[in-house]
Amino acid sequence: MIPAQKAFLSGNEAVAAGVRLARxxxxxxxxxxxxxxxxxxxxxxxxxxxxxxEYLHVESEHSALSACIGAxxxxxxxxxxxxSQGLLYMAxxxxxxxxxxxxxxxxxxxxxxxxxxxxxxxxxxxxxxLDCGWIQVYAxxxxxxxxxxxxxxxxxxDPHVLTPFMINLDGFLITHTYELxxxxxxxxxxxxxxxxxxxxxxxxxxxxxxxxxAGPAYNQSFKQxxxxxxxxxxxxxxxxxxxxxQLFGRHYPGLIETIHCDDAEFILVTLGSVAGTVRPVVEKxxxxxxxxxxxxxxxxxxxxxxxxxTALAGAKSVGVLxxxxxxxxxxxxxxxxxxxLMRAKVLPPRLLNFVGGLGGKDISATDIERLFLRLKxxxxxxxxxxx
Amino acid sequence: MxxxxxxxxxxxxxxxxxxxxxxxxxxxxxxCGGSLALRLALKVLGERSYAVVPAGCMSAVGFIFPQxxxxxxxxxxxxxxxxxxxxxxxxxxxxxxxKDFHAVGFAGDGGTADIGLQALSGAIDRxxxxxxxxxxxxxxxxxxxxxxxxxxxxxxxTTSPAGKRLKGAVTHKKPMFEIVAAHGIDYAATASVGxxxxxxxxxxxxxxxxxxxxxxxxxxxxxxxxxxTSDTISVAKNAVDCxxxxxxxxxxxxxxxxxxxxxxxxxxxxxxxxSRFRHLGEExxxxxxxxxxxxxxxxxxxxxL
Numbered sequence: 001m002i003p004a005q006k007a008f009l010s011g012n013e014a015v016a017a018g019v020r021l022a023r024x025x026x027x028x029x030x031x032x033x034x035x036x037x038x039x040x041x042x043x044x045x046x047x048x049x050x051x052x053x054e055y056l057h058v059e060s061e062h063s064a065l066s067a068c069i070g071a072x073x074x075x076x077x078x079x080x081x082x083x084s085q086g087l088l089y090m091a092x093x094x095x096x097x098x099x100x101x102x103x104x105x106x107x108x109x110x111x112x113x114x115x116x117x118x119x120x121x122x123x124x125x126x127x128x129x130l131d132c133g134w135i136q137v138y139a140x141x142x143x144x145x146x147x148x149x150x151x152x153x154x155x156x157x158d159p160h161v162l163t164p165f166m167i168n169l170d171g172f173l174i175t176h177t178y179e180l181x182x183x184x185x186x187x188x189x190x191x192x193x194x195x196x197x198x199x200x201x202x203x204x205x206x207x208x209x210x211x212x213x214a215g216p217a218y219n220q221s222f223k224q225x226x227x228x229x230x231x232x233x234x235x236x237x238x239x240x241x242x243x244x245x246q247l248f249g250r251h252y253p254g255l256i257e258t259i260h261c262d263d264a265e266f267i268l269v270t271l272g273s274v275a276g277t278v279r280p281v282v283e284k285x286x287x288x289x290x291x292x293x294x295x296x297x298x299x300x301x302x303x304x305x306x307x308x309x310t311a312l313a314g315a316k317s318v319g320v321l322x323x324x325x326x327x328x329x330x331x332x333x334x335x336x337x338x339x340x341l342m343r344a345k346v347l348p349p350r351l352l353n354f355v356g357g358l359g360g361k362d363i364s365a366t367d368i369e370r371l372f373l374r375l376k377x378x379x380x381x382x383x384x385x386x387x
Numbered sequence: 388m389x390x391x392x393x394x395x396x397x398x399x400x401x402x403x404x405x406x407x408x409x410x411x412x413x414x415x416x417x418x419c420g421g422s423l424a425l426r427l428a429l430k431v432l433g434e435r436s437y438a439v440v441p442a443g444c445m446s447a448v449g450f451i452f453p454q455x456x457x458x459x460x461x462x463x464x465x466x467x468x469x470x471x472x473x474x475x476x477x478x479x480x481x482x483x484x485x486k487d488f489h490a491v492g493f494a495g496d497g498g499t500a501d502i503g504l505q506a507l508s509g510a511i512d513r514x515x516x517x518x519x520x521x522x523x524x525x526x527x528x529x530x531x532x533x534x535x536x537x538x539x540x541x542x543x544x545t546t547s548p549a550g551k552r553l554k555g556a557v558t559h560k561k562p563m564f565e566i567v568a569a570h571g572i573d574y575a576a577t578a579s580v581g582x583x584x585x586x587x588x589x590x591x592x593x594x595x596x597x598x599x600x601x602x603x604x605x606x607x608x609x610x611x612x613x614x615x616t617s618d619t620i621s622v623a624k625n626a627v628d629c630x631x632x633x634x635x636x637x638x639x640x641x642x643x644x645x646x647x648x649x650x651x652x653x654x655x656x657x658x659x660x661x662s663r664f665r666h667l668g669e670e671x672x673x674x675x676x677x678x679x680x681x682x683x684x685x686x687x688x689x690x691x692l
Contacts, residue, residue, distance in 0.1 A: 054481060058506075067478065073475075209457050213447065
């Protein structure tokens with residue numbers, strides 16, 4: 001393990017620091033709250049020459065991702081960042097990047113979607129785009145955000161994966177909260193993350209046609225390959241975290257993190273910054289003898305179905321807490337968790353979906369204690385509960 | 388090896404173009420003006436080209452897996468994303484230390500003047516070193532002849548039908564050449580596949596511009612316009628000769644007219660020779676001619692020759 005430098009950075013600044021360490025060739029960006037400080041810091045780094053990248057001031061998020069795809073198509077490493085309405089505005093390009101197997105890395109500051117207008121955090125933006133073929137990971141704090149940028153390039157650019165990578169940070173709660181963190185050195189990151197090499201590019205010596213048309217006879221084959229690549233990302237994620245842990249001394253737990261799940265009867269499943277609120281509550285209730293646990297989902301795609309069903313196998317009652325709702329049914333995370341449990345024939349006696357934090361509505365430690373109480377209380381027939 | 392082209396201005400000849408084809412074996416319709424515009428452009432630009440082609444006719448006919456019609460590097464962009472993808476390609480290649488290349492886009496009229504205008508505006512604003520070629524066949528031809536903002540007034544399309552109340556498109560062509568010029572673009576030109584030498588010269592010039600260049604090439608579509616497939620070149624030439632299209636350049640903040648018709652040929656013959664205009668009456672033609680004449684009086688008074 002090599003000593004790292006300490007830094008006091010916000011989540012967005014940590015992302016920018018991670019991007020600089022990853023040495024992208026092209027950054028294309030368009031501002032949107034609460035993503036802006038990422039692209040401001042990157043612009044400053046390019047200006048002071050501490051980051052040697054082409055910085056494109058594009059006129060929209062659609063162009064930001066379109067430019068990144070173009071740069072990736074000649075073999076360049078690329079970065080962009082967005083949020084909310086901007087993520088939706090680039091939706092066409094999201095599918096384009098994944099279908100063309102361009103390993104763009106992007107940060108998304110999770111933010112509510114209009115209407116009503118709101119700049120605060122929930123996860124409806126990225127979760128509504130779960131099917132766009134991007135690897136989706138949700139950070140819990142600034143350190144993890146920085147490390148995920150570096151993991152992101154290693155995972156996305158792996159020749160078996162070649163799939164774009166979206167790192168989600170809860171708007172304001174992570175993007176604008178300052179933390180003391182370990183800043184890896186450039187030398188170590190260079191060892192961990194070699195330059196991007198790909199055959200999936202336009203090459204002047206070996207011309208290629210990319211992003212082509214494939215009719216009914218071929219199209220599904222490409223989609224199957226894309227699905228296989230995403231599925232194979234799980235293994236690459238584990239290997240990447242293992243390698244990262246050895247070099248940097250920070251160990252990550254894979255697609256999910258489990259806290260006290262082995263003997264837990266009452267488990268909350270959640271993702272993103274709210275896990276940081278659940279943790280101390282779990283510890284407090286444990287100290288009072290309650291058998292409670294936490295599953296923090298890190299990766300929503302590829303989805304950790306086996307990990308989740310294993311973690312929840314002994315639970316009496318499970319609550320899925322998410323900042324999302326698929327109007328007319330339930331939260332999308334809940335749907336995914338249910339599907340994983342059904343596949344594994346793991347059927348906890350009680351499954352509840354807690355929908356909260358929409359538009360930045362605060363979720364306090366007291367709220368979390370109430371959720372555990374609710375999990376322990378008799379079934380009232382309700383499945384989806386707004387908190 | 389390809390013959391090197393020299394900027395000997397008007398002396399450029401078809402013989403200067405090599406035999407090598409970069410866009411060939413595609414399934415464009417007979418008499419397609421757009422595919423000719425691409426073919427000629429890539430012959431000028433050569434093998435160190437990255438062609439970016441959005442959703443539209445040329446991508447539909449040139450990239451059908453596993454039969455690729457481009458022998459240089461080529462990529463389909465999103466419909467609105469021709470210019471932004473070009474900027475990304477150019478920035479990526481530059482950052483990787485690649486030298487002597489052309490990032491060139493080929494978008495239709497809808498892909499340029501409608502859905503792609505925002506990204507094009509952004510690229511021009513940045514003065515990105517890219518070439519953007521708009522092949523203007525005056526409607527959304529790939530989807531079956533729907534009106535675009537470059538469809539001329541009076542033209543019948545499937546979404547601007549000619550009936551009892553309306554006589555085809557009710558608006559004039561968006562002035563794309565002037566719009567890109569108003570950005571302070573590094574180089575812009577209009578051209579026509581009916582005047583290939585002028586087009587080739589402009590391509591060659593644009594390829595050496597250190598900044599954004601835009602060529603708007605008039606490219607008839609026999610399917611959408613309703614003329615014989617063997618008449619594409621004469622229609623493209625007639626459009627210029629009758630004054631309904633023009634050959635001009637913009638650089639260093641100045642407009643230059645390249646071709647001044649001595650006396651306009653018959654615009655009636657141009658219009659009524661195409662089924663898209665055949666419903667027009669005498670008064671309609673008169674209105675079109677009045678608009679043409681007012682445009683020309685402005686061109687002749689404001690642009691240099």
